[in-house]
Amino acid sequence: MSDVITRTQLQLLARLLEVDVSEVSHLERLGVQGLKELRTAISNRLFDGEAEMFGRVSKLAPLVPDVVVVKVAQAAVPALVSGRLAGALGLAHPDRAVGLLKRLRPGYLADAAPYVDPRAVAVLAPMFEAAPEALLPAAKEMLRRKDYATAAGFLEFSTPALVEAFSLEIDDIDALIEAVAFVDDDGALSNVIRHVPEHRIREIIGTSIDNEAGVVAALSVGSRIDEDLTRRISDLLFLEVAEEKLLEMLETAVRNGAAAELVRIAARSGERSQQRMKELAPRVSKKTLAALRAEARAQCRPDLVP
C-alpha cells in the first residue's frame, strides 16, 4: 500500500505540472512526505501567482446569479479551470458555495475536484457541515471512478460531522475504505477514523474482509492510525469476525505483501485479540505461517505467531 501511495504522489505531482508521470518518476526517492511537500509548495506557488486573476473573476460574482454561473460554467469553462477558480471564489463568496455546488452536475464537480487549491478545501469544509448533501453526489461519483487520491484529499480536511456523514451515506464500502487508505497523513487518517461511528466500522470490516483489495486497504489503515484506535478496531476484527474469515484474511495479507501491517495491528491489539491471533496463526498454510513468523520476529514480537 505504501508503494501505491508513493506512486499516487508521483501521479499527483505530474498532474499538477501537466507532464507525463515518467518525467517525474525519478523523484520517487523523495518518499511520500517529500513528494507531498514538493507538490504542496508548487501548488501554493501556482495558486498564489494567479491570485490577481482570481480576484477579478471574483468581482464578477455580484453581477451573475447562481443559475447563470452554473449554465455558463458547464457550457463553456473546462472543469480544470473551474476547479482552480473554485477555492478563491468559495473563500470570497462563502455564502454561495453550498447553493452552487448543489446545482452543478456531480460529474462536472468530480472532474473539477482534483484541481481545487487544497488550502481552500480546509477553510471551506466547515461550511458544508450543515449541508453534506451538496458534496455527496460528487463524492460518490469520485469513488465510482476510483479517483481515490482526490477523494482522500478532501477527506483529509473534512470536519468530524462531514466524516460521519460520508461514512454513513456512501454505500460503496469497498470504495470508501480504499479512499480512506489513500489519506497519506497518519494524523489526518486517525482523525477520519475517529469520527466514523462504531456500527459503521463494524459494517466496513464485515464487507472489506470479503475482498482482497479491501483487506489490504483496511490493514494499511489499521496499522497507521493512533494506537488506541488500532486497539478498538482490532478488537472488532479479531473478536467479532468469524474464524474462517480471519484465517482467509491472514492468507490474503501475506499473499498481498501486507504481513507487516497485520503484525503491527496485532502487536497493538488488546490481550484477547492477541490471543486469537496466536490461536489462528498455526492453522494457516505453511507458507503464510513462515511469512507471519518472520514478520513477527522482525517486529520483535515472536510471541504473536507461535
Added chain:
Amino acid sequence: MSDKQALSDQLSGCAVVQQLTEDEAAELLAMVKAVRRSRLKAMFSSIEEALGHLPRVLRGPARKILLG
C-alpha cells in the same frame, strides 16, 4: 544563482528542494514555468469562452472587470 536556489526561492524555501540535484532542480524549474504559462492561457481562453455565453446585458461590464 543556481537553479536549485532559484527553485527554492520560487517555492518559499521548501526544504525538499535541497535533496534535488542541480539537474533535477533545473528540470522542475522549467516545468513550473511552463505550467504557469499553460494555466494562464487556459484561464484567459476560458474567460473569453465564458463571456460569449453570458447574457448580452452582462457581457460589457463583465469584460471590463475581467480584462480591464
